[in-house]
Each structure stands twice: as C-alpha cells, then as structure tokens.
Amino acid sequence: MNTPQAHCRFGLHSGLWTFDWTREAAERVVPEAAEFGVEVLEISVGTPERIDPRHSRALCERYGIEPTASLCLPEGAAAALQPDKATAVLLKALETAHALGSEVLTGVTYTVLNWRSGALPTEAEYANIVAALKPVARQAAEWGMSLGLEPCNRYETHLLNTGAQAAALIDRIDAPNVFIHLDSYHMHVEEHGLGAGVRASGDRCRYIHLSESDRGLPGSGNLDWVDLFRSLAETGFSGYLVGEVFAPPTPADAAALNIWQGAVSNRFDVLEKGLPFLKALARQHGLL
Numbered sequence: 001m002n003t004p005q006a007h008c009r010f011g012l013h014s015g016l017w018t019f020d021w022t023r024e025a026a027e028r029v030v031p032e033a034a035e036f037g038v039e040v041l042e043i044s045v046g047t048p049e050r051i052d053p054r055h056s057r058a059l060c061e062r063y064g065i066e067p068t069a070s071l072c073l074p075e076g077a078a079a080a081l082q083p084d085k086a087t088a089v090l091l092k093a094l095e096t097a098h099a100l101g102s103e104v105l106t107g108v109t110y111t112v113l114n115w116r117s118g119a120l121p122t123e124a125e126y127a128n129i130v131a132a133l134k135p136v137a138r139q140a141a142e143w144g145m146s147l148g149l150e151p152c153n154r155y156e157t158h159l160l161n162t163g164a165q166a167a168a169l170i171d172r173i174d175a176p177n178v179f180i181h182l183d184s185y186h187m188h189v190e191e192h193g194l195g196a197g198v199r200a201s202g203d204r205c206r207y208i209h210l211s212e213s214d215r216g217l218p219g220s221g222n223l224d225w226v227d228l229f230r231s232l233a234e235t236g237f238s239g240y241l242v243g244e245v246f247a248p249p250t251p252a253d254a255a256a257l258n259i260w261q262g263a264v265s266n267r268f269d270v271l272e273k274g275l276p277f278l279k280a281l282a283r284q285h286g287l288l
Contacts, residue, residue, distance in 0.1 A: 011040025106148025
C-alpha cells in the first residue's frame with residue numbers, strides 16, 4: 001500500500017528550558033535550540049504580559065526557528081463556566097501569538113487544567129465552550145491563524161479526552177481553522193491505541209505533542225512509538241511534531257503538570273538522546 005507523503009515541522013516545547021518566557025529566557029533558549037537542530041519552538045503565552053513577542057520573533061527569525069504558541073486557560077477563565085473571561089484571555093494570547101509570528105494558538109484552550117466538575121460533561125458546558133471559542137476562531141482566521149484543541153486525560157479534564165470528542169466539538173464551532181492537537185501522553189490513557197486515536201482524528205489533527213508515558217525521556221517508557229508514527233504516515237499528517245518534555249519544573253509547574261518526580265534529569269538528555277530518537281522515527285516513516 002502506498003502511503004501519502006507528508007512534510008512535517010519538528011520541534012520542542014520551550015518548557016524543556018522554562019515556562020517563564022522573558023527576553024532573557026528567549027536570548028538563552030533560542031540559540032541553544034537552533035544549535036541542536038530544533039526547527040519549531042512552542043512558546044507558552046499564558047502570561048503574555050511577561051513576553052516581548054517582537055523581540056522573540058526577531059530572535060527566531062535570526063536563528064531560523066519557527067515559533068508556535070500555546071496555553072492552558074488560567075483559574076477563573078474556564079470556558080465551560082466563564083465563557084466571556086475565557087474569550088478575553090484567549091484573544092490576548094492570540095494577539096501575542098500573532099506578534100510572535102506563530103501560525104497557531106493551541107493547547108488546552110477550552111478549560112482550566114485539573115478542573116473537573118465531578119460529573120459527566122453537560123450540554124451547557126459544551127455550549128459555553130463553543131460560545132467562548134467562536135470569536136477567537138474568527139479573529140484567528142482574520143490573521144491567517146488556526147486554533148487548536150488538545151484533549152487531555154480524564155484526571156486533568158472531564159470535557160475532552162479523545163480525538164473523537166474534539167472532532168465533535170469542532171463540528172459545533174463550525175470554523176475550518178480549528179484543529180485537533182493530539183498528545184501521546186494523554187492518548188496513552190484515553191485512546192484505544194495511539195494509532196487508533198490518530199486515525200479517528202484524521203486530517204483534523206494538525207499538531208501533536210510527542211510525550212512519553214511518564215513525560216520522561218522519549219523512548220524510555222512504554223509508548224508504542226512505531227504505531228504512532230506509522231499511523232501519522234498512513235493518514236498523511238503534515239502538521240507540527242513537537243516533543244513535549246519538561247525540565248525539572250518549579251513547584252507551581254509541578255502541581256499544574258502532575259509531575260512529582262523528575263521526569264528527566266536535565267535538558268541535554270532530551271536534546272542529545274530524545275530528540276534524535278523521535279526524529280529518526282519521523283524520517284523512517286517519511287514524515288521529515
């Protein structure tokens with residue numbers, strides 16, 4: 001069987017270095033990322049007031065790195081409960097992402113991480129999410145950008161756990177620039193196999209986090225990486241492949257990410273071992 005040929009953009013989440021994206025962080029991280037062959041750098045825009053987007057954009061252009069932007073909604077702005085506040089947060093983040101030169105704003109754009117109602121999702125919750133995201137998708141389209149929805153595991157949200165659920169929500173938002181952002185760490189819990197999750201998402205999946213089963217060094221856990229990359233090749237995936245591995249986090253980051261043991265000892269393990277491991281699989285399956 002001939003599989004579609006795809007070209008993906010490969011990168012890392014800036015959380016490998018820091019979640020506090022200041023001018024100083026940008027000047028430290030961007031050159032090092034370029035030194036290790038990183039093509040895409042995902043920058044957290046959850047605190048836009050600390051970011052100098054034009055400074056970061058100029059640095060990325062100088063070093064040949066494409067920035068992408070992501071966030072998780074903050075406390076007090078869960079789209080299912082406070083749609084107007086969620087819209088305001090997302091529009092500010094979108095503005096920052098646009099100034100960075102990112103073509104996307106993605107991540108947990110629909111809820112506060114680790115908030116669960118304690119019950120099954122309701123129609124009212126989904127209606128509020130749709131109301132919150134529609135104006136953001138509209139503004140993104142005006143700027144030539146796309147908006148991503150990242151399903152997370154059941155311990156972090158009750159709203160979107162699978163690619164199929166994300167697809168159903170996208171149908172309701174009814175905007176062609178809204179896409180599915182899969183994450184292998186969450187898929188390992190929620191999908192019936194990594195490949196099955198990719199196939200269920202189809203061409204709506206345009207972004208994927210490559211994260212090991214324990215959020216540690218890629219290749220050191222129990223994910224079926226071959227199944228994942230094979231399915232990406234079979235579906236003609238041509239979006240962003242972003243390794244999401246976090247350096248030892250601050251206490252606040254650890255609480256948000258549920259990382260209670262050091263997932264990796266230092267970033268160089270990822271840059272020198274994990275990144276080549278993932279790139280080799282992507283090349284083997286014709287994705288790079």
